Amino acid sequence: MSPLPRIERKTNMTRRRIIKAAAATSAAGLVPGLNTAVYAQGSDKPEKEEVRIGFIPLTDCASVVMASVLGFDKKYGVKIVPTKEASWAGVRDKLVNGELDMAHVLYGLIYGVHLGVGGPKKDMAVLMSLNNNGQAITLSKTLADKGAVDGPALAKLMAKDKREYTFAGTFPTGTHAMWIHYWLAACGIDPVKGAKLITVPPPQMVANMRVGNMDGFCVGEPWGHRAIMDGIGVTAITTQDIWRDHPEKTLGTTADFVKKNPNTCRAVMMAILEAGRWIDASLASKMKMAETVADKSYVNTGVDAINQRILGRYQNGMGKTWDDPNHMKFFNDGAVNFPYLSDGMWFLTQHKRWGLLKEHPDYLTVAKQINQIDLYKQAAGALKISVPKDMRTSKLMDGVIWDGKDPKTYADSFAIKA
Numbered sequence: 001m002s003p004l005p006r007i008e009r010k011t012n013m014t015r016r017r018i019i020k021a022a023a024a025t026s027a028a029g030l031v032p033g034l035n036t037a038v039y040a041q042g043s044d045k046p047e048k049e050e051v052r053i054g055f056i057p058l059t060d061c062a063s064v065v066m067a068s069v070l071g072f073d074k075k076y077g078v079k080i081v082p083t084k085e086a087s088w089a090g091v092r093d094k095l096v097n098g099e100l101d102m103a104h105v106l107y108g109l110i111y112g113v114h115l116g117v118g119g120p121k122k123d124m125a126v127l128m129s130l131n132n133n134g135q136a137i138t139l140s141k142t143l144a145d146k147g148a149v150d151g152p153a154l155a156k157l158m159a160k161d162k163r164e165y166t167f168a169g170t171f172p173t174g175t176h177a178m179w180i181h182y183w184l185a186a187c188g189i190d191p192v193k194g195a196k197l198i199t200v201p202p203p204q205m206v207a208n209m210r211v212g213n214m215d216g217f218c219v220g221e222p223w224g225h226r227a228i229m230d231g232i233g234v235t236a237i238t239t240q241d242i243w244r245d246h247p248e249k250t251l252g253t254t255a256d257f258v259k260k261n262p263n264t265c266r267a268v269m270m271a272i273l274e275a276g277r278w279i280d281a282s283l284a285s286k287m288k289m290a291e292t293v294a295d296k297s298y299v300n301t302g303v304d305a306i307n308q309r310i311l312g313r314y315q316n317g318m319g320k321t322w323d324d325p326n327h328m329k330f331f332n333d334g335a336v337n338f339p340y341l342s343d344g345m346w347f348l349t350q351h352k353r354w355g356l357l358k359e360h361p362d363y364l365t366v367a368k369q370i371n372q373i374d375l376y377k378q379a380a381g382a383l384k385i386s387v388p389k390d391m392r393t394s395k396l397m398d399g400v401i402w403d404g405k406d407p408k409t410y411a412d413s414f415a416i417k418a
Contacts, residue, residue: 043263044263044266044267045077045263046076046077046078046261046263046264046267047260047261047262047263047264048078048101048261048264049077049078049079049264050078050079050081051073051078051079051080051081051101051102051264051268052081052083052099052100052101052102053080053081053082053083053100053101053102053103053104053251053268054083054084054085054090054091054094054095054100054102054103054104054105055082055083055084055085055103055104055298056084056085056087056088056091056104056201056202056203057084057202057203057298057299057300057301058104058202058219058220058221058222058223058249058299059134059220059221059222059290059293059299059306059309059310059328060104060130060131060134060220060221060248060249060328060330061082061104061249061293061298061299062275062279062289062292062293062330063130063131063272063275063276063279063330063331064080064082064104064130064251064272064275065082065292065293065298066275066278066279066289066292066293067080067268067271067272067274067275068080068081068082069292070275070278072270072271072272072274072275072278073267073268073271075271075274076267076268076270076271077267078264078267078268078271080268080271082298083100084297084298085103086201086203087201088105088106088109088170088171088174088201089119089171091103091105091109092105092109092113092119092120092171093119093120095113095124095252095253095254096113096119096120096122096254098254101253101257101261101264102127102251102252102253102257102265102268103251103252103253104130104249104250104251105249105250105251105252106170106171106173106174106175106176106249106250107126107129107174107175107247107248107249107250107343107344107347108171108173108174108175108177108178108347108350108351109171109173109174109252110124110125110126110250110252110370111124111173111344111347111348111351111366111370112172112173112174112351112356114366114369114370115348115351115357115361115366117172117173117351117356117357118171118172118173118356122254122255123254123255123256123369124252124253124254124255124370125252125253125254125255125257125258125370125371125372126250126251126252126339126344126370126371126372127250127251127252127253127258127265127268127269127339127372127375127376128250128251128269128272128273128337128338128339128372128376128379129247129248129249129250129251129336129337129338129339129340129343130248130249130250130251130272130276130330130336130337131248131249131276131328131329131330131336132240132245132246132247132248132328132329132332132335132336133238133239133240133244133245133246133248133326133327133328133329134220134221134238134239134240134248134309134310134327134328134329135175135176135179135218135219135220135221135224135238135239135248136218136219136221136224136225136235136236136237136238136239137179137180137183137216137217137218137224137235137236137237137238137239138205138209138216138217138218138219138224138227138228138233138234138235138236139154139215139216139233139234139236140209140212140214140215140216140232140233141231141232141233141234141317142212142215143157143215143216144233144234144317144318146161149234149236149316149318150236150237151183151184151186151187151189151236151237152187154187154189154216154236155187155188155189158189158194158195164195164196165194165195165196165215165216166195166196166197166198166213166214166215167180167184167191167195167196167197167198167214167215167216167217167218168197168198168199168200168205168208168213168214168216168217168218168219169181169197169198169199169200169217169218170199170200170201170202170205170218170219170220171199172199172356173347173351173356175239175246175247175248175249175347176217176218176219176220177197177199177218178347178350179218179239179242179246180197180216180217180218181197181350181353181354182242182350182396182397183218183237183242183397185414185416185417186242186396186397186398188416190416191354191416192354192355192418198213198214200213200214200217202219202220202223203223203300205217205219205223205227206223206226206227206230206232206233209227209232209233210230210232216233216236218239220248220249221306221309221310221328222299222301222305222306222309224309225305225306225308225309225315226301226305227317228315228316228317229304229305231317233317234316234317234318235314235315235316235317237397238314238324240324240326240327241397242396242397243394243396243397244326244394244395245326245329245335245336245394246394247340247343247346250339251268251269251272253265255369258372258375262375265372265375266375266378266379266382269375269376269379270379270382270383273331273334273337273379273380273383273385274383275330276330276331276336276337277330277331279330279331280329280330280331280332283311286307286310286311287307289310290303290306290307290310291303291307293306294306309327309328310327310328311327312324312325312326312327314327333386334380334385334386334387335388337376337380337385338373338376338380338387338388339371339372339373339376340371340388340390340391340392341364341367341368341371341373341390341391341404342367342390342391342392342393342394342402342403342404343392344366344367344370344371345363345364345366345367345404345407346402346404348361348363348366348367348407348411349363349402349407349410349411350411352411353411353414353417353418354417354418355417355418360407360408360411363404363407363408364404364407373390391403391404391405392404400413
């Protein structure tokens with residue numbers, strides 16, 4: 001087997017420091033095998049060696065970016081080319097037409113495309129989960145000044161001061177739309193009849209709130225914290241307080257790409273698993289990651305907008321600060337990355353709840369079609385990462401338990417629905 005290709009020397013000082021940090025972490029035993037031989041040779045050789053992976057400027061693109069920056073991809077015989085995209089609709093279209101091989105992408109977007117909801121219909125695949133937690137719902141400073149600083153207070157104000165209230169998500173079938181729908185409904189606000197829901201790309205959220213285009217939004221970091229820093233919004237709730245350790249972004253692709261390139265998929269998954277493990281391994285790794293993804297090539301914001309909430313240090317914009325152990329995680333001893341069938345099914349239940357799906361789908365069959373559990377098990381097994389059962393049980397903010405056992409009854413059980 002050939003040795004690991006030398007990481008190309010760059011003039012950028014940040015990149016050199018990060019690569020040094022990776023080497024130090026590896027020497028400490030936190031990233032096993034960084035300097036071992038290339039994995040993918042012979043029958044395991046990747047069918048496609050250069051892989052274009054789309055991403056949206058969000059903190060949770062970090063494991064894709066760091067897999068490339070730190071050279072984990074080369075270890076497995078592939079070159080990841082992170083490709084910055086402007087909107088989730090653009091990511092969807094480029095995945096469907098083949099301009100992108102894979103993407104850092106919303107869980108619910110992949111499921112929506114697979115079922116032909118919110119865009120063209122095409123068979124899709126979730127290779128792995130990229131992160132848990134780390135999104136937030138922000139309310140405007142104008143609402144906060146009127147006392148609407150959380151869900152119950154917002155419901156009280158909306159009942160008293162009647163007008164059209166506008167809230168933003170980032171894609172109709174995506175995670176942020178589902179979090180804000182769920183939260184509003186749990187607080188007694190009908191998100192279909194009692195509010196207006198619009199779609200805004202993540203990097204444009206803060207600017208749109210600044211000019212008064214919405215009363216609140218749900219988006220991934222760093223844009224929730226950016227609104228706090230800019231003094232235009234307050235954090236009403238974090239998404240981990242809606243569902244602790246919830247699924248968020250995935251590594252998504254088309255079913256055709258998986259069929260034609262299984263070795264490539266496995267190699268990319270292993271590189272990203274190692275990158276996620278590196279990020280979660282230490283405070284120093286997290287800080288180096290924040291420094292990297294803040295660059296204009298990626299998220300294009302100040303490091304200080306990223307490096308607080310990635311450590312679980314939260315401010316709500318009204319003087320409250322707290323440490324949240326359930327902040328954004330990229331690996332968490334492997335618990336983050338498994339593509340649970342029940343996670344995918346949950347998004348389908350919410351799509352049905354809010355009228356995006358007119359009939360109940362075959363929930364389990366669809367999840368088995370999309371979530372590439374066998375491929376994930378192969379990648380995780382090669383890295384000696386433990387693999388859980390295909391389903392998990394979760395309690396959401398309203399106390400309702402989701403375990404995937406009876407999705408039809410679950411979807412129909414909510415008092416507020418379309």
